[in-house]
Amino acid sequence: MVKESRRELFSLQKSYRRLATNPSPDDFVLMDNIHNEIRENLEKKALAKSPGKHERNVKDLSLIAKTAMASTKASQARIPFLLHP
Numbered sequence: 001m002v003k004e005s006r007r008e009l010f011s012l013q014k015s016y017r018r019l020a021t022n023p024s025p026d027d028f029v030l031m032d033n034i035h036n037e038i039r040e041n042l043e044k045k046a047l048a049k050s051p052g053k054h055e056r057n058v059k060d061l062s063l064i065a066k067t068a069m070a071s072t073k074a075s076q077a078r079i080p081f082l083l084h085p
Contacts, residue, residue: 016034
């Protein structure tokens, strides 16, 4: 699956670049469709890399959010002008 998705992404990117060099009005619709396909493929790839992502419960997600907020506050504490510009 990895090689297939990589080849598919590469071919989509190649066709997008070909259309983007000198696009006609009709090409913009095709470019939008290709952009959406690339985005869907990347989302599938990301979900495949993180199994069980959707099975996490609310407690785990809140812990992740609290950790991110604490990290942000710690970074701001090191740079005082970020707190009071």
